Amino acid sequence: MHVAIINIGSLLSGDWREPFIDANTVVTDGGLISWIGTSGGVAEEFDYCDVVIDAAGATVAPGLIDSHVHVAFGDFTPRQNTVGYLESYLHGGTTTALSAGEVHIPGRPHDLAGVKALAVAAHKCYENFRPGGMRVHAGSLLLEPGLEPDDFAAVRADGVWLCKAGFGDVEGAKDYVELVAMAKEAGLVTTLHTGGCSIPGTFPVTGEDVLDINPDISFHINGGPVAIEDRYYDMIAKTEIGMQVCAAGNLRTGILAAEAAHRHDAFDRLLIGTDTPTGSGIMPLGMLYTIVHMAAVSDLDVAHLIGAATGNVARMFGLNNGMISAGRDADLIVIDAPLGGTKDTALDAMKNGDMIAVGAVITDGVPRFVGRSRNTPPTTRPITVSRSSVLREF
Numbered sequence: 210m211h212v213a214i215i216n217i218g219s220l221l222s223g224d225w226r227e228p229f230i231d232a233n234t235v236v237t238d239g240g241l242i243s244w245i246g247t248s249g250g251v252a253e254e255f256d257y258c259d260v261v262i263d264a265a266g267a268t269v270a271p272g273l274i275d276s277h278v279h280v281a282f283g284d285f286t287p288r289q290n291t292v293g294y295l296e297s298y299l300h301g302g303t304t305t306a307l308s309a310g311e312v313h314i315p316g317r318p319h320d321l322a323g324v325k326a327l328a329v330a331a332h333k334c335y336e337n338f339r340p341g342g343m344r345v346h347a348g349s350l351l352l353e354p355g356l357e358p359d360d361f362a363a364v365r366a367d368g369v370w371l372c373k374a375g376f377g378d379v380e381g382a383k384d385y386v387e388l389v390a391m392a393k394e395a396g397l398v399t400t401l402h403t404g405g406c407s408i409p410g411t412f413p414v415t416g417e418d419v420l421d422i423n424p425d426i427s428f429h430i431n432g433g434p435v436a437i438e439d440r441y442y443d444m445i446a447k448t449e450i451g452m453q454v455c456a457a458g459n460l461r462t463g464i465l466a467a468e469a470a471h472r473h474d475a476f477d478r479l480l481i482g483t484d485t486p487t488g489s490g491i492m493p494l495g496m497l498y499t500i501v502h503m504a505a506v507s508d509l510d511v512a513h514l515i516g517a518a519t520g521n522v523a524r525m526f527g528l529n530n531g532m533i534s535a536g537r538d539a540d541l542i543v544i545d546a547p548l549g550g551t552k553d554t555a556l557d558a559m560k561n562g563d564m565i566a567v568g569a570v571i572t573d574g575v576p577r578f579v580g581r582s583r584n585t586p587p588t589t590r591p592i593t594v595s596r597s598s599v600l601r602e603f
Contacts, residue, residue, distance in 0.1 A: 210574055210599070212237045213255040214543065215248060218266035218590075219554065223523070223532035225476060225516025230533060235269060237539035240573040245535065252596040260576055260603075261596040264543050267568055267588060268555040270515055271531050272304025272540035273496045274522040277428055277455055277482030280308050280347050282331065284340040286486040288313040294491045296341030299577060300584040301493040302567045304540040305530060307522070308335075308347040309400065309428060309484065310373035317351075319378050324351050325360060329367045336368075342572040344530070344540070346371065350397065352388045353377040361395035374424065375402025375414060382418040389422050398526055399424040404458075405435025407487065416441025419450065426451035426525060429484045431463035442469040446478075451525045454503075454517075455484035456495035463499070464507045467517070480525060481518040493584045494564060505562035512556060539574035542567060547586035568592035569603075579603040 213236045220230040236244040236258065248254050252261040275298065281287055284295045295306060311317070311331050318324055332348025339345065349371035350364055361372075372392045374385040389399045401424035405413045416437040419427050427445060430437065430452045436459040445452060446469040454463035470479040483495035492498070500514045523531025530538035544555040547566045552558040555565045567582040569592055579594050580603070581587070594603055 210239065210260070211258040212260045212262065212571060212574060212576060213258040214262045214264055214269055214541065215252070215255070216250040216266060217264045217269045219268040219556070220533065221268065221270040221512060221515055223271040223516055223520035225513040225520065228512035228516060235533065235541065237571070237574040240539055242533060242535055242537050242539050245533065258596070259598050260594060262543070262569055262576065262579055263593050263595040265590040265592055267543050267545040267590045267592055269541055269543050271519040271533055272542050272570065272572060273302045273518045274305040274307065274528065274531050275303045275483050275496055276307045276453055276480045276522045276526070277309045277484045278306040279310065279313050279486055280306060280331070280335070280345060281311055281313055282334055283338065286313065286491070287315055288486045289491050291486065291491050294486065295343050295345065297493040297584060299341040299343045299570055300567065300582045301497055302542045302544065302570065303343070303496050304542065304570060304572045305344040305346070305528070307526060308349040308371060310349040310351050310376060311347070312351065312376050319353055321353060321355055321360060324353050325364050328364055328369045332369050342575060342577040344572065349373045349400070351376055352385060352392065354379050354384060356388060356391065358391050358395065361392050361397060365395050365397060370397055371400070372397045373400050374422065376411065381412060382414045383421060385422045389424050393425070398426070400426045400428050402433060403427045403430050404432045404437050407433050416444065419445060420448065424450060426453055426480065428453050429455040429458045430466050431455060432458035433484050434458055434489065436462040439465060442466050443473065446470050446473040446475040451478045451480055453480040453482050454499065455482045456492055456499040457484040457487055457489035460502055464503055464509065467503065467509055476513065477521055477524060479517045480522050481514065497564060501559045501562060501564060504560050511559045539571060541571040543569035543592050545588035545590050545592065548589050576603045
């Protein structure tokens with residue numbers, strides 16, 4: 210399928226260092242972006258395309274990548290007993306979800322055979338299942354005492370490339386130092402629960418623990434939901450550890466983490482996620498609200514924060530989406546100022562603290578909906594399909 214998005218008012222790259230692209234048109238071919246440039250903005254120019262979407266001056270950005278979702282199996286979460294939540298997240302502009310560990314599976318195993326089997330099964334199931342068109346990278350190996358290099362090599366051979374420290378049957382956080390080192394050696398991206406206890410029966414992971422364990426990414430560094438001491442944000446920003454802030458965490462310390470990342474030229478490593486579904490609930494607009502809230506009450510730039518929810522995540526996890534350039538995965542969103550708001554553009558509305566409108570979502574080069582999201586306000590501008598040879602409703 211060829212898809213063209215024309216009459217783009219503002220085009221965001223996903224790269225926070227150079228956040229804007231001087232172009233008004235994006236064309237996709239199959240599942241990839243094929244061309245970015247300037248056109249006359251009429252559908253007839255793209256008669257070779259199966260679908261032409263008129264953005265009517267709205268903003269186009271890479272699809273948001275939620276770097277912290279506790280998936281289970283299918284589009285269902287046992288934690289909140291909710292069906293269809295991932296497709297609902299897609300209607301909030303989130304086109305990719307990364308597993309933070311399948312910790313909510315009822316009867317979750319802790320034995321070595323069980324934790325390996327769970328990771329492999331989740332990984333392979335979501336390879337064949339895309340809720341609403343969303344990409345789900347699942348199968349995050351939960352680190353348990355007793356795992357050896359051969360175990361990590363075995364799951365890696367079966368396709369698992371994520372692992373999570375923080376919910377294993379270890380005696381304390383320091384027991385993760387060796388496990389994380391082995392996982393890194395095997396080529397897994399290592400993530401670490403950070404902060405106070407999220408559920409009864411767990412233990413805190415302090416800022417000092419993060420420095421000692423040295424994961425690839427410190428999950429919910431602003432608290433999941435309880436934050437570490439303020440003094441550690443600058444310390445961690447000086448390392449190579451990714452700093453993920455989450456919707457289910459502490460807004461004040463999320464801003465501290467972002468400001469520390471800027472101070473130490475580490476903003477490439479600032480990531481945004483939701484840490485849901487958890488006790489904080491289902492948050493279909495969690496990614497957008499995190500950006501909105503952080504920008505509205507600080508001096509942080511909206512386009513930079515969108516980069517932390519797209520390109521930065523792609524860079525840290527080695528993904529091919531998250532940025533708008535030729536050859537990248539065609540995961541795109543059209544966003545706009547909400548109808549009835551006081552600002553004219555999506556970015557200005559977000560800086561003002563308003564929830565924006567999602568007017569279209571494209572994943573893998575396929576329009577999933579155009580002109581309406583069931584979870585956001587309507588767009589100010591009429592985002593429409595101006596040409597289509599595809600026999601389906603968008």
